[in-house]
Amino acid sequence: MEADDTSLSRLMALAQKGDRRAYAALLEQCARWLRRFYARRVPPSALEDLVQESLMSVHRKRDSFDPARPFLPWLAAIARYRWVDHLRRVYRLDETELPVEIACPDEGDAIAAKVSIDRLMAMLPPKQADAIRLVKIEGLSVDEACARTGQSESLVKVNIHRGLKKLSAMIGKA
Amino acid sequence: MNETRHMSAERIIDGLVADLVARPPLRPGRAMMGVAAATLAACLVLALGLGVRADLLGGRPSATFLLREGLLALMGIATGLAAIAAARPAVGADRDGWKWATGAAALFPLAALARALMNGTMPALQPESGLLCLGSSLGSALAVGTAIVLWLRRGAPTSLARAGWLTGLAAGSLGCFAYGMRCPIDSIYYIGFWYSLSTLTAAVIGRIAVPRLVRW
Numbered sequence: 001m002e003a004d005d006t007s008l009s010r011l012m013a014l015a016q017k018g019d020r021r022a023y024a025a026l027l028e029q030c031a032r033w034l035r036r037f038y039a040r041r042v043p044p045s046a047l048e049d050l051v052q053e054s055l056m057s058v059h060r061k062r063d064s065f066d067p068a069r070p071f072l073p074w075l076a077a078i079a080r081y082r083w084v085d086h087l088r089r090v091y092r093l094d095e096t097e098l099p100v101e102i103a104c105p106d107e108g109d110a111i112a113a114k115v116s117i118d119r120l121m122a123m124l125p126p127k128q129a130d131a132i133r134l135v136k137i138e139g140l141s142v143d144e145a146c147a148r149t150g151q152s153e154s155l156v157k158v159n160i161h162r163g164l165k166k167l168s169a170m171i172g173k174a
Numbered sequence: 175m176n177e178t179r180h181m182s183a184e185r186i187i188d189g190l191v192a193d194l195v196a197r198p199p200l201r202p203g204r205a206m207m208g209v210a211a212a213t214l215a216a217c218l219v220l221a222l223g224l225g226v227r228a229d230l231l232g233g234r235p236s237a238t239f240l241l242r243e244g245l246l247a248l249m250g251i252a253t254g255l256a257a258i259a260a261a262r263p264a265v266g267a268d269r270d271g272w273k274w275a276t277g278a279a280a281l282f283p284l285a286a287l288a289r290a291l292m293n294g295t296m297p298a299l300q301p302e303s304g305l306l307c308l309g310s311s312l313g314s315a316l317a318v319g320t321a322i323v324l325w326l327r328r329g330a331p332t333s334l335a336r337a338g339w340l341t342g343l344a345a346g347s348l349g350c351f352a353y354g355m356r357c358p359i360d361s362i363y364y365i366g367f368w369y370s371l372s373t374l375t376a377a378v379i380g381r382i383a384v385p386r387l388v389r390w
């Protein structure tokens with residue numbers, strides 16, 4: 001049975017006072033909500049890890065919840081923060097050269113993250129998307145990106161900066 | 175595989191429940207008191223080290239002093255409250271009042287610029303005094319900024335860049351407020367340049383330094 005926001009707020013308020021039964025019930029509801037939240041945003045292989053990380057964040061930061069406010073916006077903010085963190089980590093892995101025997105078996109995370117990012121990049125102006133794709137994803141130097149796009153060095157850098165800022169804002173509003 | 179991972183989540187939940195101890199919610203009022211205490215401490219240190227404006231000591235401060243200090247206090251309080259609120263995450267929470275206060279404080283540099291353009295000239299900016307203003311304000315800002323960062327580390331700020339900007343703006347404006355108690359110069363050009371430079375410098379330092387200090 002799904003609890004409503006008011007019930008969740010009450011459960012969290014009790015948990016802040018040390019009520020373990022209320023806390024167990026709350027965390028189970030949180031786990032269900034988090035699975036639904038991440039199911040639309042990350043590949044299945046990353047879902048449970050993110051749910052567990054988010055539950056631990058809920059635990060560590062439980063005193064940042066204000067009992068006078070709704071619970072789900074608080075949980076959503078934590079979930080979104082962990083999601084952005086996850087995307088950053090996956091992109092760092094995507095750019096690192098791995099030995100073939102490690103790289104081959106599981107590219108699901110990198111591919112799925114790329115799909116999500118490609119969707120976001122499609123919303124950027126073409127020149128910004130090109131600059132980010134060439135330098136940040138394909139790993140070209142700024143000079144090489146200039147030669148490829150015909151943009152000046154300063155324009156490539158400005159397009160990267162503005163494009164990344166827009167991507168962050170899009171993810172922040174997601 | 176899914177069942178195994180589901181069970182891992184259940185084990186995590188069991189572990190977290192066993193680990194639960196009572197922890198009351200964070201109280202923003204205490205954070206604001208910390209910020210106020212840091213500002214007051216900065217005022218006292220500067221008063222003891224550099225003295226206090228003569229007209230303030232005499233109980234007849236100038237109108238410019240009152241305006242300047244009033245705007246700086248307003249900006250410091252508004253941005254400080256927004257920075258403190260950032261420790262408690264929430265989606266859809268609109269906390270933009272600080273933008274109005276910052277806009278009001280920007281009237282000083284804008285007025286100075288307008289006067290300079292109208293007159294076609296700008297008086298000397300008294301760099302010796304100005305550098306003392308900059309250094310003392312940033313030193314005071316460090317105390318105020320530390321109080322805010324300690325609070326943010328206890329909370330869960332979800333937009334680290336925003337938290338950095340707000341911390342820097344709050345610390346900078348309250349640092350300038352503290353220095354303003356001794357600053358004898360009422361020139362709009364001086365205030366528009368040096369106080370703005372001090373506040374903006376603190377804001378940029380906040381943006382650069384704070385996120386890595388409060389990441390969780």
